[in-house]
Amino acid sequence: MTAVLAGRAPRRRNNLTLVIHQVKYEQLSFWRNPQSAIFTFVFPVVFVAIMGALFGGLGKSSYFGGLTALQYYVPTIAALCVLGSCYGQLAVGLATRRQNGILKRIRATPLPAWGYFAGLLANCILVSLADIALIVGVGRLYGVPFPSQWPAIALTLVLGAASFCALGVAVASMIANAEAAPAVTQLVLFPLLFLSGTYLPISSQLLNRVTGWLPIRPFNEALTGPLSRHIGADWRHLAVLAAWGVIGATVALRRFRWDPRPE
Amino acid sequence: MHPELTGGPPPAAAAPSGAAAAGGAARRESPQAITVAGLRKNYGAVRAVRDVSFSVGHGEIVALLGPNGAGKTTTLEILEGFRTRDGGEVQVLGLDPGGKSAARELRERTGLVLQDIAVEPYLTVRETITRQAGYYRAPRDVPAVISLTGLDGLERRKVRVLSGGQKRRLDLALGLIGGPELLYLDEPTTGFDPAARRGAWDLVRQLRTAGTTILLTTHDMAEAQALADRVVLLSDGTVVAEGPPAGLGGRGAEHARITFGLPAGVALADLPVPGTRKDGSVVIETAQPTADLHRLSSWAVQHDVTLSGLTVDRRSLEDVYLRLTRDATPPIAPDRSPR
Numbered sequence: 001m002t003a004v005l006a007g008r009a010p011r012r013r014n015n016l017t018l019v020i021h022q023v024k025y026e027q028l029s030f031w032r033n034p035q036s037a038i039f040t041f042v043f044p045v046v047f048v049a050i051m052g053a054l055f056g057g058l059g060k061s062s063y064f065g066g067l068t069a070l071q072y073y074v075p076t077i078a079a080l081c082v083l084g085s086c087y088g089q090l091a092v093g094l095a096t097r098r099q100n101g102i103l104k105r106i107r108a109t110p111l112p113a114w115g116y117f118a119g120l121l122a123n124c125i126l127v128s129l130a131d132i133a134l135i136v137g138v139g140r141l142y143g144v145p146f147p148s149q150w151p152a153i154a155l156t157l158v159l160g161a162a163s164f165c166a167l168g169v170a171v172a173s174m175i176a177n178a179e180a181a182p183a184v185t186q187l188v189l190f191p192l193l194f195l196s197g198t199y200l201p202i203s204s205q206l207l208n209r210v211t212g213w214l215p216i217r218p219f220n221e222a223l224t225g226p227l228s229r230h231i232g233a234d235w236r237h238l239a240v241l242a243a244w245g246v247i248g249a250t251v252a253l254r255r256f257r258w259d260p261r262p263e
Numbered sequence: 264m265h266p267e268l269t270g271g272p273p274p275a276a277a278a279p280s281g282a283a284a285a286g287g288a289a290r291r292e293s294p295q296a297i298t299v300a301g302l303r304k305n306y307g308a309v310r311a312v313r314d315v316s317f318s319v320g321h322g323e324i325v326a327l328l329g330p331n332g333a334g335k336t337t338t339l340e341i342l343e344g345f346r347t348r349d350g351g352e353v354q355v356l357g358l359d360p361g362g363k364s365a366a367r368e369l370r371e372r373t374g375l376v377l378q379d380i381a382v383e384p385y386l387t388v389r390e391t392i393t394r395q396a397g398y399y400r401a402p403r404d405v406p407a408v409i410s411l412t413g414l415d416g417l418e419r420r421k422v423r424v425l426s427g428g429q430k431r432r433l434d435l436a437l438g439l440i441g442g443p444e445l446l447y448l449d450e451p452t453t454g455f456d457p458a459a460r461r462g463a464w465d466l467v468r469q470l471r472t473a474g475t476t477i478l479l480t481t482h483d484m485a486e487a488q489a490l491a492d493r494v495v496l497l498s499d500g501t502v503v504a505e506g507p508p509a510g511l512g513g514r515g516a517e518h519a520r521i522t523f524g525l526p527a528g529v530a531l532a533d534l535p536v537p538g539t540r541k542d543g544s545v546v547i548e549t550a551q552p553t554a555d556l557h558r559l560s561s562w563a564v565q566h567d568v569t570l571s572g573l574t575v576d577r578r579s580l581e582d583v584y585l586r587l588t589r590d591a592t593p594p595i596a597p598d599r600s601p602r
Contacts, residue, residue: 018397032386033384104377259345
């Protein structure tokens with residue numbers, strides 16, 4: 001009986017193994033949670049499919065900025081996937097985990113903080129990539145040609161995912177009460193999605209200029225180039241996105257707490 | 264008992280892999296597993312911990328007792344490295360838990376069970392424990408810890424459908440999986456049924472036998488009495504008593520109490536030992552309970568009378584606890600944890 005109380009021989013672990021270990025359990029948690037799996041993952045695919053059914057037969061139009069409806073929606077909804085699986089998931093998930101003590105418990109183990117966050121980031125990117133692959137696939141069914149600018153797409157996705165993860169952690173750091181987290185997160189996100197042209201093209205020059213300096217519209221634009229217009233990386237919009245990522249990361253680093261009761 | 268279980272890292276750990284060697288060295292250098300001297304901690308104007316000093320030897324089980332707001336959890340959290348201190352000296356396994364470099368090493372060598380049940384709802388029991396095991400240099404065997412904590416048969420159950428008691432046992436499993444030298448248990452058996460509580464006590468004793476040092480907090484006097492080698496009683500941020508549970512607050516030196524109902528037709532003065540009447544019973548306070556009980560029972564047999572409800576006892580740990588903490592002002596402090 002007591003033999004099992006003995007420790008095992010120490011082993012060496014490398015950082016990659018540790019991150020893979022983290023990602024594995026983050027993935028299990030994500031896919032088994034019906035709310036995250038359906039709301040975050042399935043909803044964007046359904047939305048693109050509906051838009052395809054509604055507008056799939058129409059050709060290019062000036063309303064959609066010279067693109068077909070699906071050429072417009074594939075990138076904006078791809079951006080929505082990243083927002084949901086990075087920003088939304090982290091803002092709500094981390095606030096909840098902090099409140100019920102899961103973060104404190106993790107903090108008490110030898111797992112370094114960077115390892116925990118690397119696992120979260122990798123999980124968010126994996127979920128986004130799977131979702132975007134489905135959306136591009138649905139777009140193809142409705143006549144959107146496969147994109148060709150893969151390096152630009154990869155760069156934009158990784159930068160977008162990292163920036164929105166940073167913003168998600170920043171928002172989670174500022175929410176004290178986990179019950180309020182979904183409301184606060186959506187309150188910020190939902191109007192901004194509309195104003196940034198995610199669901200409908202916006203014709204107001206003033207609005208477009210304002211939202212052009214906020215995080216979502218630059219990401220939409222930066223994805224539309226390589227995904228639908230077959231042009232390379234959109235450096236100006238990527239720079240705005242990266243600036244938001246830096247702001248998010250700064251707030252997150254200064255404000256993030258593991259403990260539900262700050263001193 | 265296997266000799267390799269009586270303490271210290273397993274033989275393989277003696278290999279000069281830096282941290283394990285440092286662990287062994289710290290153990291040799293520090294005669295105590297925990298030393299706390301003159302600890303102070305304020306939350307704003309509230310002095311949660313005023314002056315706390317105590318120590319815990321290697322392989323010892325020490326219980327921190329005290330009313331809510333006495334400073335138990337704050338003290339524990341400073342030792343665990345979750346909170347900074349405002350004054351005093353603290354050493355855990357020879358390291359300062361307030362120091363950044365020591366924190367990681369201490370997390371490797373200590374385990375903790377917190378009051379809050381904090382587990383991911385959508386993982387299974389086995390996944391939860393396996394994930395935690397992946398964080399440690401030399402974790403214990405996962406199936407072994409599952410059966411030690413009585414979670415057999417629940418391995419594939421999702422955490423969200425476990426009962427409160429089962430979740431607490433999972434929490435305990437997470438505290439053990441790293442093979443800690445030192446284990447903090449914050450009210451470990453709250454919410455356990457009596458059988459589960461006994462099981463947890465047996466486990467704690469086994470851990471001690473295997474060389475684990477344990478610092479626990481509890482509100483349950485029976486638990487302190489059953490488990491602790493020593494009790495540290497806190498009240499209002501200071502230590503008001505310390506010692507083995509049997510002798511706490513002078514309990515061991517106090518007189519024993521013999522209590523029984525006065526038989527019909529017998530006067531107090533007829534008894535062979537002087538006593539007093541209290542609540543309809545006779546109470547005899549004595550320094551020689553064995554001899555006095557013998558005289559009393561011989562007398563009763565000779566006179567053919569029955570001493571109804573005859574008991575011999577001492578003041579309980581709870582009596583001592585209540586006496587020593589009675590004057591403590593109730594806290595207004597933000598010291599308490601939200602449950």
